[in-house]
Amino acid sequence: MGERELIGVAGLALMFGLLIFRIPVGLAMIVVGIGGNYALSLVVPYLRFEPYMKQFKSLLWSNMANYELSVVPLFILMGYLASRANLSRDLFHGMNAVLGRFRGGVAMAAVGACAGFGAVCGSSLATASTMGRVALPELKRLRYAGRLSTGTLAAGGTLGILIPPSVALVIYAIIVEASIIRMFQAAVVPGLIAVAFFLLVIMLSVRLNPAVAPGVETFSSAERRVALQRMIPVVLIFGSIILGLGLGLFTPTPAAAVGVFLVMCYGFFLRGRHGGGLNLQGIKSSLLETAVTAGMIYFIIFGAEVLKTFFTRSGLPAALAAWAGASGLDPWFLLIFMLLIFIVLGCFMDSLAMILVMVPFFWPALVDLNGGDYVSTDTAAYGMDIDHLKLWFGILALVVIELGLITPPIGLNVFIINMLAHDVPMSETFRGVVPFIGIEVVRIVLLLLVPGLVLLLPGGLSP
Amino acid sequence: MRKLLESTITVWALLGGVLLLTIVLVTTVNVGAFTLDRIARLFDFHVPGLSGYEDFVRLGVSAAALMFFPYCQLRRGHVKVDLLVRYFPPRLQKALDILWLLITATIAVGLARYMLAGLGESRSDHVMSPVLDWPEWPFYAPGIISLILWAVVALTQIGLGQDTEPKRG
Numbered sequence: 001m002g003e004r005e006l007i008g009v010a011g012l013a014l015m016f017g018l019l020i021f022r023i024p025v026g027l028a029m030i031v032v033g034i035g036g037n038y039a040l041s042l043v044v045p046y047l048r049f050e051p052y053m054k055q056f057k058s059l060l061w062s063n064m065a066n067y068e069l070s071v072v073p074l075f076i077l078m079g080y081l082a083s084r085a086n087l088s089r090d091l092f093h094g095m096n097a098v099l100g101r102f103r104g105g106v107a108m109a110a111v112g113a114c115a116g117f118g119a120v121c122g123s124s125l126a127t128a129s130t131m132g133r134v135a136l137p138e139l140k141r142l143r144y145a146g147r148l149s150t151g152t153l154a155a156g157g158t159l160g161i162l163i164p165p166s167v168a169l170v171i172y173a174i175i176v177e178a179s180i181i182r183m184f185q186a187a188v189v190p191g192l193i194a195v196a197f198f199l200l201v202i203m204l205s206v207r208l209n210p211a212v213a214p215g216v217e218t219f220s221s222a223e224r225r226v227a228l229q230r231m232i233p234v235v236l237i238f239g240s241i242i243l244g245l246g247l248g249l250f251t252p253t254p255a256a257a258v259g260v261f262l263v264m265c266y267g268f269f270l271r272g273r274h275g276g277g278l279n280l281q282g283i284k285s286s287l288l289e290t291a292v293t294a295g296m297i298y299f300i301i302f303g304a305e306v307l308k309t310f311f312t313r314s315g316l317p318a319a320l321a322a323w324a325g326a327s328g329l330d331p332w333f334l335l336i337f338m339l340l341i342f343i344v345l346g347c348f349m350d351s352l353a354m355i356l357v358m359v360p361f362f363w364p365a366l367v368d369l370n371g372g373d374y375v376s377t378d379t380a381a382y383g384m385d386i387d388h389l390k391l392w393f394g395i396l397a398l399v400v401i402e403l404g405l406i407t408p409p410i411g412l413n414v415f416i417i418n419m420l421a422h423d424v425p426m427s428e429t430f431r432g433v434v435p436f437i438g439i440e441v442v443r444i445v446l447l448l449l450v451p452g453l454v455l456l457l458p459g460g461l462s463p
Numbered sequence: 464m465r466k467l468l469e470s471t472i473t474v475w476a477l478l479g480g481v482l483l484l485t486i487v488l489v490t491t492v493n494v495g496a497f498t499l500d501r502i503a504r505l506f507d508f509h510v511p512g513l514s515g516y517e518d519f520v521r522l523g524v525s526a527a528a529l530m531f532f533p534y535c536q537l538r539r540g541h542v543k544v545d546l547l548v549r550y551f552p553p554r555l556q557k558a559l560d561i562l563w564l565l566i567t568a569t570i571a572v573g574l575a576r577y578m579l580a581g582l583g584e585s586r587s588d589h590v591m592s593p594v595l596d597w598p599e600w601p602f603y604a605p606g607i608i609s610l611i612l613w614a615v616v617a618l619t620q621i622g623l624g625q626d627t628e629p630k631r632g
Contacts, residue, residue, distance in 0.1 A: 022548040022556075023563050024541035030570055057581030060574055061603055065525035067517050073483055073528065250494075253520060257490030287480030288473065288534065295535025296542055298528045350542045409546075 001319060003043045008314030011036035015307070015357070025353045026296075029303030036310035047313055055309075063302050067253065068174055073294040074256035075165050078263055079121030080286035080293075083130045085267030085278045087234045091116045092134045094231020097224045100217025104206035106142055107152045107213065110135040111198045114156030115191070116235070118163040119242040120259060123293070124351070124405055128157025128413045132420040142215030146424030148205055151432020154413040155198055155440075158402040161351065163191040164245050165252060167297065168351055168398055175359050178390040180252050184245045185457040186391040190399060190447055197439040205435060237262045297352060304356035317364050325368035331381035334369055335393075338362045339400045339444070346404015354401060366393060388455050395454045396447055403440045406433045468619060472533045472612055479530030479605075486523045489516060515595035522592060526605040533612035536567070536620070561621050568617040575610035578603055 001009075011032050018028040034053075041049035082088060095109035095116075102108070114131045121127050132153045139149035161168050164184035173183040206213045219227065241259045244250040250258070270277025311317055324334060345354050367373060370389055371380045382389060405413040408430055418429045447453055493513045500510040513519075535541060548556055582603035590599045 019544045020547050021559055022543045022545055023559075024543050024567070026541060027563060027567055027570065031566060053577070056574060056577035057584060060529075060578060061525055061581060061606055064528040064606070065521045065599075065602070067521045067524075070486065070520050070524040073524065073531075074487065077480075077483060077487075254490055254494045257487045258494050260484075260487045261491040284477065284480075287477055287483070290483070291476040291479060291531040291534040292538045292540035294528065295531035296540045299532065299535070299541055349544060353542065 002315075004040060004313075004315050005319045007036060007039050007043060008311055008316030008319075011039075011307075011310060011314065012316070019349065024299070025350055026299035026303035029300070029307040029353075029357070033303070033306030033308075033310040036307075037313060040310070040313055052309075052313075059305065060302055063305050064298060068170070068180065069298075069301070071165070071170055071180075071252040071256045072167050072297055073290055074253065074260055075121070075167060076123070076126075076293045076297075077286060077290040078256060078259045079117075079123065079126050079130075080289045081260060081263045081267060081278065081283070082117070082120050083126075084282040084286050085263060085270060086276055087120075087237075087263065087266070088113065088117050088130045089134045090227075090230040091234050091238075092131065092138075093227045094234070096138065096217055097219050097227035097231075100219065103210065103216060104148075104202045104213040106135070106139055106217055107144060107148060107202045107206075108199050110139070110149075110152055111156045111159075111195060111202065114153070115159045115163055115195045116238050118160035118191075119165070119238045120263070121160050123167055124158050124161040124402065125412060125416060126293075127160030128154060128416045129420070131156060132417045136417075136421050138217075140421075142213075142217065144215070145212035146421060147428045147432035148202070148212045149432075150414075150417045150421050150424050150429040151434075151436060152198070152202060154406050154411070154417045154429065154433050155201075155436035157413045157417070158405050159191060159194055159198075161402050161405070162187050162194065162395075162398055164188065164242060165256065166398070168355055168401070169394065170252065171301070171352060172355050172359060172394045172397065173390075175356070176363050176390045176394065178387070178394065181245065182387075182391060182458040183394055184252070186395050186454045187398070188242075188457050189453050190395050190443070193443055193446070193453065194399075194402075194440075197443055198436060201435045201439050233266055237266060300350070300353050300356060304353070307357065308360055311360065317361050320361060321364035321368045324365035331369040335366070335382070335396075336448075338366070339396060342397055342400040343404055343407065346401055346407065351401045351404065354404075355397065359397070362397075363393070382451075384451060384455070388451070388459070391458055392447075392451045392454050396444070399440070399444055399447060403437065403444070406437060406440075465619060468615065469537060472537050472616060475530055475609070475612060476534035479527040482523050482527040482530070486520050486527070489513060489519055515592070518592040518595040518597070522595075522597065522599070522602045525602050529606040529609040532571075532609050533616050536613050536616045539620075564617045564621050568614040571610045571614035571617065575607050575614070578607050578610065582607065 015028050015032040018031065019025065037052050038049050040047045092109060092113040095112040096106055099105035099109045099112070110131060113135065114127055117131055118127045135153060136149060160166070164187050166187065169183045169187060170180055173180045237259070241255055245252065245255050264278060267278025267282070271279055342354060342358065345358065366389065367386060370382050370386070373386055375385060377383060377385055384392065405411060411433070414429050414433055418424060418426050493516045496510050496512045500512070503510050548559060582600050585603060586600040591597065592599060
């Protein structure tokens with residue numbers, strides 16, 4: 001490793017060091033990116049600093065003026081509007097009308113509603129907090145154990161990051177230059193497996209210890225009919241978006257924009273009919289919430305761009321890829337090692353920042369390990385070509401990052417749900433997510449061993 | 464004074480939001496036109512989509528995204544890791560917060576300066592959007608204003624001590 005690469009390593013270490021001192025993630029990336037490029041210019045004369053800085057004349061603007069990324073604020077806005085229009089509540093009540101009569105059914109309805117809401121929201125944190133507000137009071141009323149209710153909602157919230165559309169998937173697809181639609185298609189089956197596994201965990205928990213879910217929901221037939229009637233339009237809106245994307249009928253930006261339009265129209269319709277739904281104040285609040293979330297994401301994206309230039313100029317990703325290719329280590333061992341790094345980083349780093357910082361390092365190494373850019377399926381180390389590898393690795397990385405959202409010591413979703421459930425101690429919530437962590441590990445192993453689960457839809461449906 | 468700044472930044476973010484809603488409307492009309500076209504083609508008719516729609520989205524979102532930055536700062540929305548600092552003495556926490564706010568303001572002003580130069584170059588080079596043929600330089604202006612507002616917000620937050628409670632991990 002030469003001086004250039006060493007500066008790259010020092011930059012990476014400095015960035016993690018700065019993060020520990022509570023610097024905003026995007027800012028840390030920019031500081032290290034610019035500082036690292038300055039350090040490189042001192043060591044390598046031809047990597048001059050002034051010409052590098054001149055790219056800032058257009059770098060920020062061109063980063064924002066990106067058609068593919070326009071989907072990000074639109075999906076965020078759709079999630080907030082759906083939440084303000086109480087579509088999340090209608091979805092949960094409808095699911096509850098179907099499942100609530102069974103023991104543990106309200107918790108299962110919460111998982112189903114999380115999956116449905118994740119289809120319009122694209123963010124795990126927003127899914128967890130929105131569904132937490134809706135479902136926790138119901139679970140408490142029916143005397144569900146705090147451990148089961150908070151654990152279920154923290155785990156259910158993670159579905160938002162995987163079930164399409166997902167902001168994290170869009171960003172990953174842009175980094176590795178994969179088709180966003182195919183990424184969304186690849187996420188459908190693993191997302192459904194997660195839902196099935198979470199339901200299984202709830203069923204087993206209730207079977208083993210019936211005291212954790214003592215009450216069942218009783219609906220009169222009129223109440224059930226109303227709940228189902230109010231859920232159907234929500235399912236149609238959310239379903240048309242997820243199916244349209246999954247089947248490749250829409251591209252992401254039109255799907256998101258039409259989704260925003262439909263949610264707004266339905267919100268106004270609800271306002272006129274029941275007095276709930278959306279009003280101007282609701283739209284204003286949704287726009288301001290979108291400003292905070294989208295501003296945060298765009299800042300990290302820009303920071304990652306600055307950081308990427310530094311790492312590329314340092315030659316570190318290429319050196320790591322060359323080392324991985326020549327190391328003689330088992331490709332499967334290195335893949336699992338990469339996933340473990342994601343889990344460790346997930347304990348203290350934001351998921352989006354993790355994707356933006358680590359994927360540019362891991363991806364070239366993975367391509368090298370697999371046998372290069374033009375490898376055929378027969379000779380590839382992972383048994384797939386580069387296009388399929390992009391999809392498979394992206395889903396594996398996201399599932400692992402999901403796991404970080406419910407893993408101690410940080411587990412962001414656990415904290416969000418615990419803040420909403422005032423009377424449940426944090427230790428109980430962490431105990432509640434343990435079975436879900438266990439089943440997530442099973443899912444990761446399954447996806448590692450059977451890549452076909454990821455590749456089924458994009459392979460079968462795309463031209 | 465602070466109230467005026469907060470109102471200005473809130474209105475600025477809402478303007479960005481209105482721009483986003485305009486993108487929604489234009490995209491929906493475009494999707495509607497394409498859908499109608501598919502049906503109309505069965506009867507030998509043609510319904511045109513909006514020419515240059517992707518250009519419009521690209522230019523619109525470039526302004527909207529940057530218009531969200533000052534409001535995000537106002538609400539302390541930028542993601543940070545809080546593993547260790549929450550255990551530090553309050554004075555050290557405050558000192559770190561001031562340092563990061565100063566760096567934020569410096570970088571925002573620096574970016575605004577470079578973007579202003581970028582606007583000048585884009586204007587003198589007559590850079591146009593590929594399909595709509597609109598000049599791109601006017602779309603730099605909201606970004607420059609946003610960066611200046613961002614720096615001002617960061618500077619006014621120094622010493623307010625809003626950052627002493629745990630944020631995201």
